[in-house]
Amino acid sequence: MFFIILGLLVITVSFFVAHGDSQAARFSGAIRIIGIVLALLGASLSMFKVVDAGHVGVKTLYGRVDDDVLYSGLNFINPLVEVTMFDVKTQNYTMSGNHDEGNKSGDDAIRILTSDGLEVTIDLSVLFSVRPNDAPNILKEIGDDYVDKIVRPVARTAIRDNAVSYEAVALYSTKRQEFQDKIFNAINKSFATRGLKLEQLLIRNVTLPESVRKTIESKINAEQDAQKMQFVLQKERQEAERKRVEAQGIADYQRILSTGLSDKQLEYQSILAQKEIALSPNTKVIIMGNGKNPVILGGN
Incomplete structure (x- = not known):
């Protein structure tokens, strides 16, 4: 477009120069040729438009927006057409209380009032994209600054309304996901x-008032202490049960020994022990006395 305008200006100047003598006329002819070349060069260059990947182009001719979009690649267009580029990739708009995280400098977190009248601060990230076929309507009805006109106010309003x-x-703990789902549906519809x-x-962060936060922390600490005490008591009960079972086993064993072994059983166990000694490779001396049980002297 620049070369077209420049060429037309040069051609116009050549007509003013042509009103002099013959030498001036010849000079104006040369200027006119240069102007025509510039205009043709500008027209040829303006007829081709390269659209980058992840973008679409919206054509405008004398204020009228064309509904057909230009997709990524080399496109052939009217040289008089102006093209506005729209990014159709996923975009991230963040509103945060941290100065170096949000899209706007400074504290840009969203402050809301809950049903119990407390002020809660929320950090929010919105991931969105432009629908390629709707880019012409966005340019006509909103403009290319749709982030400030639509994305930001719609997101902040949806959070405050819900x-x-x-x-x-509840926002901080049990109802956080439910709250996020409701906001998503409201923003998505808009x-x-x-x-x-x-x-x-x-929803990246939910910051409660200091007094509420301390109350929650105290409650959590108390619950943790109670759970720890329950664990200790359970462990003590298990240890007491183990000792009771052990004592009962010892008592049962002693009772069996005192009441359950007969003379015949003792004699049988003695015979087994003597047999094991007799089969041992070590030397031994067996002294048979008048008693029922022999005396066994062993050696290497």
């Missing part, structure tokens, strides 16, 4: 009517 149904502690696609929503 937070009023939850207590602060994005869909504006040519955007919500891919994922991440």
